Amino acid sequence: MNDKIVENLINREAKRQANTLNLIASENYVSQDVLTALGSVFTNKYAEGYSKMRYYGGNEVMDELEDLTKERALKLFKLSPKEWSVNIQPYSGSPANLAVYLALVPIGEKIMGLRLDMGGHLTHGHKVSVTGKLWKIVSYVVQKGSGQLDYGEVSGLAKKERPKLIVAGYTAYSRIIDFKKFQRIAKSSGAIFMVDMSHFAGLVAGGAYPSPFSSADVVTTTMHKTLRGPRAALIFSRNKFSEAIDKSVFPGLQGGPHGNQIAATAVALKEAAEPAFRKYAKQTVKNAKALAESLKKLHWKIVSGGTDSHLILLDTWARGLSGQEASELLENVGIVANKNTIPHDTRTPMSPSGIRLGTAALTTRGLKEKQMKIIGRVISETLLKGKEPENLKKEVGRICKDFPIK
Numbered sequence: 001m002n003d004k005i006v007e008n009l010i011n012r013e014a015k016r017q018a019n020t021l022n023l024i025a026s027e028n029y030v031s032q033d034v035l036t037a038l039g040s041v042f043t044n045k046y047a048e049g050y051s052k053m054r055y056y057g058g059n060e061v062m063d064e065l066e067d068l069t070k071e072r073a074l075k076l077f078k079l080s081p082k083e084w085s086v087n088i089q090p091y092s093g094s095p096a097n098l099a100v101y102l103a104l105v106p107i108g109e110k111i112m113g114l115r116l117d118m119g120g121h122l123t124h125g126h127k128v129s130v131t132g133k134l135w136k137i138v139s140y141v142v143q144k145g146s147g148q149l150d151y152g153e154v155s156g157l158a159k160k161e162r163p164k165l166i167v168a169g170y171t172a173y174s175r176i177i178d179f180k181k182f183q184r185i186a187k188s189s190g191a192i193f194m195v196d197m198s199h200f201a202g203l204v205a206g207g208a209y210p211s212p213f214s215s216a217d218v219v220t221t222t223m224h225k226t227l228r229g230p231r232a233a234l235i236f237s238r239n240k241f242s243e244a245i246d247k248s249v250f251p252g253l254q255g256g257p258h259g260n261q262i263a264a265t266a267v268a269l270k271e272a273a274e275p276a277f278r279k280y281a282k283q284t285v286k287n288a289k290a291l292a293e294s295l296k297k298l299h300w301k302i303v304s305g306g307t308d309s310h311l312i313l314l315d316t317w318a319r320g321l322s323g324q325e326a327s328e329l330l331e332n333v334g335i336v337a338n339k340n341t342i343p344h345d346t347r348t349p350m351s352p353s354g355i356r357l358g359t360a361a362l363t364t365r366g367l368k369e370k371q372m373k374i375i376g377r378v379i380s381e382t383l384l385k386g387k388e389p390e391n392l393k394k395e396v397g398r399i400c401k402d403f404p405i406k
């Protein structure tokens with residue numbers, strides 16, 4: 001690379017990733033094939049429009065790529081094109097969600113989603129998001145004691161508020177979502193039912209988490225979390241909604257799609273259809289359960305009591321540590337996690353009561369339950385300052401060396 005400054009930054013980032021244990025639930029490592037596609041000559045092509053309906057010439061290869069990617073997306077989740085469509089052009093998850101809302105919910109109408117501090121996402125309804133500025137937001141919560149959804153409460157709120165669209169699928173909720181119950185709630189209140197499966201899409205593809213497709217009207221997902229793809233997103237919809245959603249993506253929100261992103265998405269979807277990916281998805285959940293159990297045995301409080309997915313929400317304030325302090329202590333020994341609010345948090349978002357942990361990236365590196373138990377102990381000793389940080393850092397370094405990023 002001629003630009004030695006950027007080359008140095010890339011090399012430093014590669015070194016940082018190699019020498020730390022990544023427990024951020026929304027991150028993963030992509031394959032070399034995905035990286036190759038992301039850096040391919042498709043970056044050079046402008047392809048405004050859709051396959052066979054472009055505003056620029058020279059798109060015959062791009063059309064093939066888009067058609068192939070859509071075919072792979074539907075096939076991965078066992079969807080018939082007679083019932084389902086997929087838009088593979090959204091640049092990321094937030095624009096994908098926004099495209100659905102713009103297509104299906106008139107401005108000023110109600111969207112109902114899990115409140116941000118309960119484990120929801122900004123785009124599911126918050127005053128600082130464009131979602132909260134353009135639509136009326138109805139928020140449901142999790143139970144104070146269990147940290148889990150109360151479907152009776154959700155149902156009562158939906159019947160009272162009559163939202164146009166209900167969102168399920170979250171960023172910090174570790175339990176299985178009952179999609180059939182949500183479908184009944186949406187139907188009884190006259191709402192469209194949307195699932196944002198960005199966090200657990202790879203687990204669905206790998207048979208390690210229930211599929212939302214038999215219950216939902218619309219399903220959105222990012223590619224870069226448990227699907228191990230690029231920064232991109234997909235919108236699946238029942239065919240009756242697809243034309244409106246396509247128009248919302250283009251020309252409503254975006255110009256030309258990023259062909260390099262789409263190429264990398266196609267590669268990741270093919271990888272996710274392979275038998276090895278099913279083993280990966282199931283191991284990711286096993287690892288999360290093992291890590292949660294290890295922390296529980298060391299007397300740490302797990303929100304909701306455990307996990308059914310790849311993520312864990314840890315209440316650090318129960319032992320006198322803010323999420324900010326906890327994440328800084330962990331990073332000092334080479335463990336990367338993120339501070340996170342916990343349900344009914346009394347602290348501020350910048351200094352919340354917990355941290356969020358995820359096992360998707362470490363499972364990609366090949367770690368299993370044995371290593372998760374060790375990491376649980378290292379997390380506990382780090383947060384309780386029971387050992388010298390340098391000794392704990394060496395322990396983390398040994399794990400990184402034994403399980404390199406491939």
